Amino acid sequence: MNQTASKQIRILAIALTARGFGYCVMENQVILESGNKGVEGNKNSQSVYKIDKLFKQFLPSVLVLQDVNAAGCRRAPRIKTLHRQVVELAASRKIKVSLISGKMLRIALVGDVKGTKHEMAEFLAQKYPVELAGKLPPKRRPWENEDGRMDMFDAVGLVAVFWMSKN
């Protein structure tokens, strides 16, 4: 009876957005789950509650977030506060936190600092066709809002870049 490699490194990436957050759970380069959660009312407390549920469900060893305090990163004060709350929550659960800047994300996925989110999403859909190809939103036109599914691609991008940087 051969023994399976049973112990896993599980990574949870969360992309905080105005609507809620996108998330992606990856275990040894396999996407276990990805999606996005919308929040209403007190967005920060709702987000923290839902992120805590994800922590309990997936028991990640590493949490990957976008570096909202990086140079040139312009995020709303609410998102910065939420970022801090999420980091504290992760620390209380003894989960390590890794921050990836938007610049690093674009360079790693598109090879250009001026790469667009759609280009990154297309790259990720090619990299993980089974999980993501069917969820790729159409390219946003200038007068349209960003598609809600893009939050999930942001999270997948974070976890993919984390793996790239560690390997």
Add this chain to the structure above:
Amino acid sequence: MSSRHGVFCKHANSGKFAPLHQSLLHVYSLALNSNEFDYSIMPSLPNYLRTNRKQSALSQEEVAFLLGVKGLDKGGKISRDESYARVPTLEFALAYEAIYGKPIRELFAGLYEQIAPEVSARAKILFYRKNGSADPKRQQILSELALRHKELVV
């Protein structure tokens, strides 16, 4: 504004800004400085049913139909299995294996990792228990079993 958010945090319940406690600041800086990842190994999830279902592009209702679940709220039963709210019966576990084409111990990896060391521990007890039969084959099997799942203990 940025300095305000650097030192203050918004209280989750009241929504008001309050000074971030010094210990929390310390925790925050500790968490962010954990760049040297030792990759703390985590136990497997109790089951990987949801991941496999998504990879198979099946809905919960479809899986319920394949499993032969009867009654209302078929998808809900699959949801409870996937969210670890209940452990499926042996018949359902075998049906999951048939649907996803993976052995039960891979589908229910966390459960297997929990049970296997317990079996090993009991095998160790049985190995040392004096029951009069010193059958060498039995002793060998028990000693192998006692050592087999030792590495699974987290």
